[in-house]
Amino acid sequence: MVKVATFFAMTLGAFVFWESLDRLHVYMALHQDEKKERLEREMEIKRVRDELLKKQKDSMA
Template sequence: MVKVTTYFAMSFGAFIFWQSMDKLHVWIALHQDEKQERMEREMEIKRVRQELLQQAKQKDSLA
């Protein structure tokens, strides 16, 4: 009886561990996706800002 109970407890513990690791991996993946999207938005903002500065310089040089 002790062996059966121990086996059940270990199996249940492994299942809980597996589920928590799965949730952790999903959370990490989502966090990395959010970070990547934020970096892409920042790069797009920098690119547009640089283009606007170049256009402003060209207008100043023509005036």
Template sequence: MVKVATFFAMTLGAFVFWQSMDKVHVWIALRQDEKKERMEREEEIRRVREELLLQQAKERDSLA
């Protein structure tokens, strides 16, 4: 009886472990995707800001 209970407990423990590891991997992947998207948005903002500053500098130079 002890062997059956131990086997059941170990099987249940392994199942819970693998399910939690799967959830951890999904969570990590989502965090990495969010980080990548955030970095891409920040890069786009930086690029647009540089273009706007260059455009403003050209307008100032043409007016002067």
């Protein structure tokens, strides 16, 4: 009976472990995607701002 209970407990523990690793992996992937999107937005804003500043300088000259 102890062997069966131990086997069940180890199986359950392994299942919980792998599920938590899977959730951690999904969380990390989503976090990286959000970070990548934020950096892309910041680069786009910088590019547009630089273009506007260049146009402004050209119109003043």
